[in-house]
Amino acid sequence: MCTTCGCGEPHEHTHEKDQELLIKLERDVLHKNKLIAERNRGFFEARDIKAINFLSSPGSGKTTLLEKTIASQKNHFDFYVIEGDQQSSRDADRIEKIGAKVLQINTGKGCHLDADMVHKALHQLEPPNGAMLMIENVGNLVCPALFDLGEHKRVVIMSVTEGDDKPLKYPDIFFSADLCIINKIDLLPYVDFDITAAEDYLHRLNPSMEIMQVSATTGEGMEAWYHWLEKESRLVLD
């Protein structure tokens, strides 16, 4: 019999109590993502690469906007594109046709890109010095907001076929963006979209946010967008 506990078992069990250790960690849950994002940012800076993270709901015209931008501006910028989608390479195929170097990331069930996915994509894509890297995030107005990819600027795209109150329904993504492009303005006569209200909501969330009204299809307002890209690319090189 065990003389310590009187349990009647042969003495193969231990009487040492498990120690408890209390750790005050205070660590950001996204700590690792933030570290990799900073690493990406350092890589971009070392190579004078401008990286832009494009966010929007599905169907707002992100890919069309990119297609038109690349087609019109490929002589001014050295475009490299990372396409994030849950499945298929349809978007990457569209971009490749216009002549930009593109890499498709399929997130599978994942609803956003994270810094590590971009990091791995960079190893394959290898954007050279001075490149303009366009990262098209997964179409989703919720999840991508939390994940820093190491980008310099965040551009969120909303279209007039969506509700003008999108900024109030999905505040996080608009709060974190530097520029909002309101797309498909050629459809304004046919839809019930109050553009003044939308701009007001955006500025409530983010008073310093730049807002542009464009139609990627007709080309209206696109000059301002190209000008913005030009200005951003100069900021890096200075």
Place this chain on the structure above:
Amino acid sequence: MHELSLVVSIVETCENLVYKEGGKAIKEITLIVGTLSGVEVDALKFAWEMGVKNSVLEKANFKIKMEKAEAKCDSCLQHYSPKTLYEPCPICGHYGSNYLKGRELKIHLIKMVRK
């Protein structure tokens, strides 16, 4: 459902910590979640059950401490507690405040069992 990614990230941190400290498992974990952190607590709890299976957190007592948001008005410097990211200053009506608290999402405390 970015909450599952968050749980996976927490599991990774805890697995590393248990390995480093020569521990057995996590007995209790407390997160601090800001009310304006962009995290849905119900979704996080739902993701938790799936995400911690077969990990050091599988049997851990999971606690969430909510952190109330606190903002400081850029214009009149008034402190207030906004419920949304677009709530104006209650004194001067100015939008665009400095968020001092409420955006955080962090692992606060861990109780680990050591051999």
